[in-house]
Structures are given as C-alpha cells and as structure tokens.
Amino acid sequence: MARTLVTGNHAAGHALAVAGEANRLARGCCGGAYPITPQTEIIEHLREFPFTKGYIVPVESEHSAMAVCIGASLAGARSFTASSANGLSYMTENVFTAGYYRLPIVMIGVNRTLGPPWNIWVDQGDTLALRDAAWLQFYCESHQDLVDTILVAFRVAEDHRVLLPALVAEDGFVLSHTQMIVDLPEQEPVDRYLPPCDVPHRVSFQHATAIGELTWPRETEKHRREIQTAMEAVPQVLAEALDEFERIFGRRPDGAFRAEHTEDAEVVLVACNTMARTLRRVVQARRDRGEKVGMVKAKLFRPFLRDQFLRAIGSARKVGVLDRNHSPGSGGIFWNEIATTLRARPNVLVQDYLIGLGGGDVTPKHIDEVFDDLLARQREQEPIWKEVAA
C-alpha cells in the first residue's frame, strides 16, 4: 500500500486506472473521456496512464463518452468513465442504454449542481436524476471510501449474478478537489481482487445476434424483471465483495448503510457523501452530552435495500433525512425512498430537510439546528427548506 496525499479526483482516477490495467490478461480496458468541472482531473489521469492493454478515447461529448463505453463493453473490455452535472444529463440516453444492455461499466459521478443557472458546487441532484437507469449507485464520504468503493463496484457490477453498471458518486470540490492521505492500492492486489472481466453477451461471430433489436411487451416485461432480479442479487454479491476486499486489502469498506449509535438512539439522521462526515461529528458531540441520537450513512442508493435500512435505524422513533438534492413538486429524493421504506414502521416520524442545495456549506451548526428541530418535533410536515448559504 502506498499512503499518499491526493485529491479525490486523483484517487478516483487511480482506482479506475488500476482496475482497467488489471484486465490486461483478458480483453483489456477502454472508455470515453470528456471534460467537465469538477471531474476533469479524473479523465486527465486516465489519458496519462500507461495502460498495457487499454485505451481511453478523447471523444467529442459525454453522450459519446458513454457510447464508447457501451461499444467497448460489448466487445468484452472493462469499461469506465466519469462525468458531472449537465454532462450526466447530456449522457443520459446512453446511461439508460448501458443499464438496459446489462453492461458492467463503472462511472464516477462527481456531484455538481445541474444548471442553469450555472453553478459548479456540490448537489446530488445530477446523479440521483439517473436513479431509474438500471445502474447501481454508491455515494462515498471520503477519499479512501471512494477508492475502495470503485474497486468494489467493478467486482459487483461484473459479477454474473448482477451484471449491471455502477455509478460511484463523490462530492464536487468538497471531496474532488481536497486532499487526504489515502491508501492507494498498488496493481498486484487489485489484480488479485478483480477477476478477468467477462461480458457473457459480448458480440460474437459464433452467435450472431442483433443486440437491442425490436422486442414486444412480453419480452420487455421479462427484461425489466430480470434487471430487478439482478438488483435483488446485490446484497449477497456486495457482501462477498466486501469480504474479499477485506481479505486482500486488510480493511473493510462500508456496505449499503453504516449505522452509528443507532442501537439505543431515539432520533436518527440520515445523510450521504461528505455530509455524513459532518453529521458524524455532531452525533458524537451530542452522544458525549448523553443524548440518545444516532446516524445512518446511506451509501448504496440503488438498489435501495429497505430491509437493511430498517435494521440500520434500530428502534428510532424519529428519522430525519438530509437531502442535498430536490425533486421539484415532491421533495428530497432520499426522503422519498426512506418514507416509502418506513411504511413498515408507521409509528416512526420521518422528516425531510433540504439542506445545502447548490453547494451551500453545511456546517455542524446547521446540523445541530436540524437535530433541535427533529427532537422537538411532534409531527411530520412537508420537506423543510434548511437554507445554509445566507
């Protein structure tokens, strides 16, 4: 292990590159690269990396970046790319194609506010808008979490029980452009961790098929159900991937949810990405004062593992959701999932807080105010706009 001070983007670029290089004894690696703030350093890193059997195509748009990944994956290569915000929106048609084609592509989504108006700061609305695209979605809280999760994502995505693409999200600037000391995995253990990529339905002259041709409702329904079944295999495959990661790298990345102090917590807040780290500090301070509060870091958004979430919150009576995203006309997107999940616990109060939209800096003070509100709250109300940027 090389402990190195690197930015989030450098860490992500490294993880993608060593994962790609690890497939050199199989059909190699290939992806498309197109710049957009704040992910650009990732694709710069990929373009510089001296792959033994790999090539990153500098394409003319995000739409084509994902199209190249689709072609490369259909030709049997390990494939990956990165994008942000409007780049992800522009790419969307092919994001769905990759999901529906069951291609184990890994994409880094560096969260950035969708424009217009133009805003380069963090907001999870860009990646969450892709939640229905048949991709796994991981949200990472730290540089180390990011590196480890990227490797785990390849392993889960390429497993034949899953065979779906995976998006790994990191916060723009807060993570992408800050530096932390990270254990950057070297090539050899990654070679051991990632088996050769085998896309079973890659183009073949033995079985010439027309991939993606016309289907009737009957086949389409079956196709969608197969994707749902693949999503349902994720808990088992992810657990195995984490076990194997721990065996090889000596540390265990977080799974779908990370519960902290929830065993006896009456009030639990849920957050993802770097906001979970700020939340952790607030929870610890309140715990030190004897308050029965806890937190859940939501890491895996697709599939959303309802059973695991219900276990994660323990016997909490109140659940607050910190949403750095907004679905107009509804509310926070994590809250939507969690409120649906909590139908199983009708006595639990669930309250949504829209906080840090457009990259507003969420500090411990803001989260303390949310805790105060939730502790005093007797009933739910519509999502609360918790403005932090004033």
Add this chain to the structure above:
Amino acid sequence: MTTASANQCLRSDAVLRAGNTNCAGCGMSLGLQWLDQGLEGEKPVIVIPACCGIVTAGAFPTSAFGVPVIASVFASAPAVATGISVVRRLNGEDYPTVCWTGDGGTYDIGVATLSGAAERNEDIIYICYDNEIYGNTGGQRSSATPLGVRTTTTVSGKTERKKDMMAIMAGHRIPYAATLSLAHRDDFMRKIKKARRMKGFRFLLMLSPCPTGWKSEPTESVELIRYAVGCGLFPVYEVFDGVRYRINVRPDGTPLDEYLSRQRRYTAATIDKEVIESQIREQWAYLEAMERAFPAHKDE
C-alpha cells in the same frame, strides 16, 4: 443478379438474410447484399442506430442479419463503433467495424458524433443509406431532403437545399469518402473492397431509394438511381484524404425529368426544374475543377 442475390440471402451467415422486413424496392436490401459480396467472406460487426436498418433485423429473438449487429441510440453509432473498434485492435482482431445508418442519423442528429469519430480517424467503415427522409417515422424532412421535395413535414415542398455531406466529410480529411450507386455494381463493389483494404475512417454515401417515401414504383428503384446518376443529380465520385478527387461516373445527358417524373415526392407546385438544373451544373463545375486541380493518385 436476381438468382445470385437470392442464393446469397439463403446463406445463414449472409449480412442480410432472407425473410427480412424491408419494403419492396428498398435500397438497403441491395446495398446490404452488395456489402456482403464486397467484403468477400469477411464477417463485419455492424452498428446500426435508430432507423429502418435496425427494423430490418426483425423482432427478438430472431435476426435477419447473419452477422453480429448492435443497435445504438440515434446519435451514437460511430461512438459505439469506436468502442468496438478500439477493443478489437487491443485484442489483435481484424474484423471490419461497420456503421450502417440512415440520413437522419448521419446528416442531422448524429452529425456531431460522426464528426468526432471522423476527426479522430477511428478505424470504421461508415455507410449512410441516404433515402433523403426520416423513412422509419413515415417520411419527414431531413437535412438530406432535396429542394422542392414533398414530405409529411414539407407538404408544399422543401424550401432548402440538401446538405452536402460529402463536402463536410472531405473537410475532415478522412482517408476515404465515396458515393455509392446502386445502378453501378462494379463501381460499388470496387469501393467496398477499397474501403476494406484501408485503415482509418472511411465514409460511403449511398443514395437509397425508398418507394414508400419517394412515392415511386418498387420495381423502378435501381432505374431511378441510374437516372439520378445520369442526369448528374447524384455524382458518383471519391475523395482521398479530403483533398484528392476522382469522378467515377459522369452524367450521360439523361434529362432531369426522367428522374423527377417517376416520383410523386417531386410533384409540388414550387418545383423549379431550372433551379435544380443550375444547381447540378454548379455542383459539376465544382467537382470537375477539384478533380483537375487535385486529382487522385493513379494507384489509389
């Protein structure tokens, strides 16, 4: 020819097999068979965007294509083919990577993707079957629709000229750009073989009759192309590296009306044959000048 085509279609690994759903007289039916013959037994991987060409495959799980085909989204065929082509090269494989696309996917929605792949000189044979309309959606105008033509979105006749896609592709300085005539089999076959021997981005533009959209007789499809070439409306030529020109078939004095009068898409009151004829003269003056000034090498 009919017998040869029929036999060829019966091969299970033919590019286009028997039992496909193409309309009678569709230019694709002949074009795909000639592509098969021109490749002389080599099996391509074909990327087809949203267009009639992918409907040709039929419905899952059967396919009218005897070679691997990938359906891409409308604008993405050259980018998907890029991924295929790169991985093929990384693995030391040498099958032709072909894009088979309509004019909507080439001239309109896919033009940025096409331009990107051409500029990067990706190792792809790109074939546009140009029927000068959005045929699959029932015949709407595209930027390939000629001046005066009636479509469902230009009911009184199109008021703009057809985009010169060959000039645009030549402007990318790609190794090879050529037009394909379905009425000139030897020339067509020679160009497929030539494109196959070359590396880099190769662009082939085939004027493709669409009896449904052109309101023409299916049995006259090949004759229509002969008239289009003969009257000069569809020049048959090739451009090397974007700069060296060779004209392959010159107009033979066929009156423009032979071509127009057999298609009810050319019945708008706004059709001005003199304007079209003057545009044809201009186009030929340009091509002749380019060939004189920048002739193709004898051996290419």
